[in-house]
Amino acid sequence: MMAVIAMLLQRFVESRVVRVTTLLLLLTAAVALIGPWLSPHSYRAADFDARLLPPAFENFRLFGTDSLGRDLFVRTMSGTRVTLAVALVASLVSLVIGVVYGAVAGYLGGRIDSLMMRLVDALYALPFIFFVILLMVTFERNFLLIFVAIGAINWLDMARIVRGQTLALKEREFVAAARLTGVSTPRIIARHITPNLLGVVVVYLTLTVPQAILIESFLSFLGLGVQEPRTSLGALVENGVAHMEQAPWVLLLPAAMLAFILYCFNFLGDGLRDLIDPREPDE
Amino acid sequence: MQKTGAIRFALFRLLAAVPTLLLVIAIAFTMVRLAPGGPFDDERRLPPEIRDNVERYYHLDEPLPVQFGRYLAGLARGDLGPSYRYRDRDVDELIAATLPATLALGLLAMLLALAVGMPAGIAAALHHGGLRDRLLSGIAISGISLPVFVFAPVLVLFFAVWGGWLPASFSGSSGPARYLLPVVALALPQVAYIMRLMRASMLEVLASDYVRTARAQGLPTRRIVTRHALKPALLPLLSYMGPAIAGVLTGSVVVEQIFGVPGLGRLFVTGAENRDYTLVLGIVIFYAALVIVLNLLVDILYGFLDPRIRQR
Numbered sequence: 001m002m003a004v005i006a007m008l009l010q011r012f013v014e015s016r017v018v019r020v021t022t023l024l025l026l027l028t029a030a031v032a033l034i035g036p037w038l039s040p041h042s043y044r045a046a047d048f049d050a051r052l053l054p055p056a057f058e059n060f061r062l063f064g065t066d067s068l069g070r071d072l073f074v075r076t077m078s079g080t081r082v083t084l085a086v087a088l089v090a091s092l093v094s095l096v097i098g099v100v101y102g103a104v105a106g107y108l109g110g111r112i113d114s115l116m117m118r119l120v121d122a123l124y125a126l127p128f129i130f131f132v133i134l135l136m137v138t139f140e141r142n143f144l145l146i147f148v149a150i151g152a153i154n155w156l157d158m159a160r161i162v163r164g165q166t167l168a169l170k171e172r173e174f175v176a177a178a179r180l181t182g183v184s185t186p187r188i189i190a191r192h193i194t195p196n197l198l199g200v201v202v203v204y205l206t207l208t209v210p211q212a213i214l215i216e217s218f219l220s221f222l223g224l225g226v227q228e229p230r231t232s233l234g235a236l237v238e239n240g241v242a243h244m245e246q247a248p249w250v251l252l253l254p255a256a257m258l259a260f261i262l263y264c265f266n267f268l269g270d271g272l273r274d275l276i277d278p279r280e281p282d283e
Numbered sequence: 284m285q286k287t288g289a290i291r292f293a294l295f296r297l298l299a300a301v302p303t304l305l306l307v308i309a310i311a312f313t314m315v316r317l318a319p320g321g322p323f324d325d326e327r328r329l330p331p332e333i334r335d336n337v338e339r340y341y342h343l344d345e346p347l348p349v350q351f352g353r354y355l356a357g358l359a360r361g362d363l364g365p366s367y368r369y370r371d372r373d374v375d376e377l378i379a380a381t382l383p384a385t386l387a388l389g390l391l392a393m394l395l396a397l398a399v400g401m402p403a404g405i406a407a408a409l410h411h412g413g414l415r416d417r418l419l420s421g422i423a424i425s426g427i428s429l430p431v432f433v434f435a436p437v438l439v440l441f442f443a444v445w446g447g448w449l450p451a452s453f454s455g456s457s458g459p460a461r462y463l464l465p466v467v468a469l470a471l472p473q474v475a476y477i478m479r480l481m482r483a484s485m486l487e488v489l490a491s492d493y494v495r496t497a498r499a500q501g502l503p504t505r506r507i508v509t510r511h512a513l514k515p516a517l518l519p520l521l522s523y524m525g526p527a528i529a530g531v532l533t534g535s536v537v538v539e540q541i542f543g544v545p546g547l548g549r550l551f552v553t554g555a556e557n558r559d560y561t562l563v564l565g566i567v568i569f570y571a572a573l574v575i576v577l578n579l580l581v582d583i584l585y586g587f588l589d590p591r592i593r594q595r
Contacts, residue, residue, distance in 0.1 A: 122303045127529045127574045129536075130551075130567045131311065137555045137563050138315050214430055221432045221537065222552055234432070241436045241541065245444050252440075255433045262428040270424070 007199075017271035021264045028261060032080040041071030043078045044229040052247040063253045067243050075231055076254050080261070082232040086146055087212040091205055093151025094212070098158025099201060103189050105159070106166025117163065120156055128153040129215065136224040146225055150215045154208050158201070165200050169193055207269035210262050217258060233258040292586040300579050307571040308358065312351055315564045341365070363565035368557045374565035377550060384453075385539070385546035389531045391466045396473035396527070401520070403474070404481025405508065411486060419478065426475025432537045435468035439541065453544040465542045469534045473527050477520065484519040488512045521585055525578035532570055 013019060036043060039060050047069035055064040055072075063072035105116040132149045139145060169175065170193065178188050217234025219225035226232040233254050240251030329337065338344050342353060357364055363374035407419040442464060443451035449464055450456035488494060489512055497507045536548035543549075547566065554562035 122299075122306075124526075126303075126307060127532060127570050129533050130570050131314075133551070133555055134311060134314055134563055134567050137558060138317075138560070210428070217430060218432065218533075218537065222540070222555070224555060237433055237436070244436060244440050248440055248444075251436055255437065259429050259433055262430070263424070266424055266428045 015271050015275055017267055018275070021268040021271065025261070025264045025268070028080065028264070029084060032077045032084065035077040036074045039071065039074050041074050043070065043074045043231070046070055052243065052250065054247070055249055055253070064247070064249050066239060066250055067247075072236075072250060072253060076233070076236060076257055079231045079233045079236050079254065080257060082226055082230060083213055083216060083234070083258070083261070086150070086216045086226075086232070087209050089147045090150035090154065090212040090216070091208045093147060094154035094158055094208055095201065095205055097151065098155035099162050099194060099197060101155065102159040102162025102164075103166050103193050103197065106163035107170050107185070107189050107193055109167070109170075113163070117160075120159055124156055129218070132215070132219065133222070133224060136219060143226065146216060146219065150212050153215065154211055158204055158208065161200060161204055162197055165197055166193055169196055203269065203272040203275075206265060206272055210265035210269070213258075213262060213265070233261075289583075289587045293583040296579055296582045296586070300575050304572060304575055307575070308355070308568055309351070311564055311567050311571075312354060313347075315560045316347055316350065341367075358568070363568070364561050366554075366559055366562045368554070368559040368562065374562050377562065378547065378566065378569055381545060381547045381550045384544050385532075385535050385548060388462070388465055388469060388538070388544065388546065389528075389535055391462060392469035392473065392531055392534075393527065395466055395470040396477055399470070400474045400477030401481050404478040405485055405513075405516075407478065407482040408485035408489060409504065409508070416482075420482075423475040423478045426471050426478075429471070431468055431472065431534045432541065434471055435464070435538055435541045438464050438468055451542070453539075453542040455543065465538050465544060468541075469531055469538050472534065473530060476523065476527065476530075480520055480523055481516065484516045485512060488516045518585070518589055521581060521588070524581045525574070528577050529574050532574065 039062075041060065047065070050065050050069040051067055053061055053065040053069075055062060061071065061073070063076055066072050066075065101116065101120075105113045132153065135145065135149050175188060175192055178192050183192075213233075216225055216232060217237070220232045220234030221238045223235075223238065226235055228235075236254035237251065237258065240254055244251040335344070342350055345353070354364065361375060363378070366372050366374050366377060369377065403419050403422075407416045410416045439451045442449045450461045451464075453461050453465060485508075494507060494512055497511050502510075532548075535544075535546060536551060538544065539546040539548040540552055547569075551563065551566045553559075554566065
């Protein structure tokens with residue numbers, strides 16, 4: 001286990017893309033955590049004398065204010081927090097489901113495997129986002145539900161990848177040794193298969209996070225996600241669209257933040273995948 | 284012999300699609316019916332007898348399985364039931380009225396995405412590792428990273444609000460120019476995915492033995508690509524068409540909202556805001572059926588084109 005982590009860390013440092021994007025993301029998270037605390041303004045206090053102020057250094061209005069006179073810098077930072085938190089938790093949910101499902105299908109093999117993967121194939125064909133919207137409509141807009149809903153969509157890719165990896169792993173000697181010494185099947189999956197999936201899982205987790213961010217901000221954009229006065233980057237973009245003619249920064253600054261985070265995650269995921277799985281044919 | 288294999292494969296896929304569709308309907312239906320509170324709860328307090336009448340009219344007083352059976356029977360006749368909000372309209376009427384706009388935008392966006400994404404992917408593969416490849420791959424990652432609801436308003440800001448060249452609203456104008464911004468916004472992510480896929484599969488084909496043989500014979504690159512490499516490289520793209528269609532439908536929800544297109548996506552969001560259960564349920568089932576049927580068509584086409592797949 002430790003050896004795997006050490007190996008991953010070493011590879012981490014070797015790739016420049018991975019290094020730079022990791023650093024940028026950590027920096028973003030730090031600013032989002034500390035920023036609101038440094039600012040004299042609150043994310044929810046409306047000030048009708050200070051509506052749609054343009055960005056300025058004066059009075060710490062770095063991003064200006066929104067249509068209710070709320071400080072946009074603090075709101076963008078707290079929206080970033082919410083977006084990142086939702087995405088991380090949702091990805092962990094999908095990680096758990098995907099790893100368990102994929103490892104069980106791959107290890108058991110045979111008929112159970114093909115049945116389980118058929119189900120995944122069938123689920124792939126569904127436009128899940130519409131079910132999430134249905135879920136958001138029928139049940140009250142519950143913050144927790146967003147995590148679960150997004151996690152429940154995103155596990156399919158993870159399950160496929162984990163299954164493929166498990167198929168290869170179960171032929172290895174240490175698994176055969178465990179089986180011969182009478183270790184039970186659940187224990188083999190939990191103690192011998194899963195730890196060795198770590199590398200691949202981490203890589204695909206970095207690709208799941210931006211997907212989760214996209215879904216969360218999509219829902220919030222439609223007004224079905226995070227509810228006022230709390231905010232997320234998607235909700236901020238939605239608010240910005242309504243006022244972009246008089247105050248383009250209300251749209252552009254949160255939108256830039258969202259795009260920046262998604263860029264970083266996508267570059268990071270691509271970089272990590274190239275490290276682990278250099279599939280591109282070299283010429 | 285080969286033909287019958289493909290037909291058997293097609294029949295098998297067709298049979299497999301039926302339970303999927305039934306499952307979708309059952310899940311969506313139960314989700315709506317299990318929701319806390321009935322559809323008429325948030326209205327002005329209705330006197331109990333009127334409320335009972337309303338519920339009887341919509342058959343809400345029957346046990347759930349009976350309601351489900353009634354709904355299925357209606358579906359089989361193409362009847363999705365009445366809308367809870369637009370009292371005098373049926374859900375199928377509403378869908379039929381809004382579908383043309385969504386289909387037109389979606390079709391145009393798919394055509395645009397293919398027309399731009401395929402050549403760009405081939406170009407990137409042919410200049411593998413070069414400046415053009417890196418430039419195109421950079422653009423592709425932008426297309427994947429920029430959500431439609433960020434890209435679309437920025438397009439409006441630049442081309443409609445500041446530039447004034449194109450109309451910002453679809454319903455507020457006429458003529459073909461109003462299609463331009465929504466279609467571009469819808470197509471962007473698909474351009475990116477198609478470009479990446481095309482590049483990857485082209486690279487794989489270009490590295491294969493028969494392409495090397497063609498090269499050794501001294502055929503020009505252009506001819507190798509068009510005559511030998513293109514067809515096999517297009518197969519993975521075909522299997523991406525299913526997810527692409529689902530992606531365009533998802534995008535249309537946002538794009539229609541931003542540009543004010545009187546389409547299915549906007550109807551869906553309005554229904555969601557109004558908590559119009561039957562409408563939302565009907566549209567979800569319609570979307571799911573559409574995606575399943577289109578996926579089925581893609582699968583069947585794939586079965587005819589690629590004999591390897593039928594072995595499964």
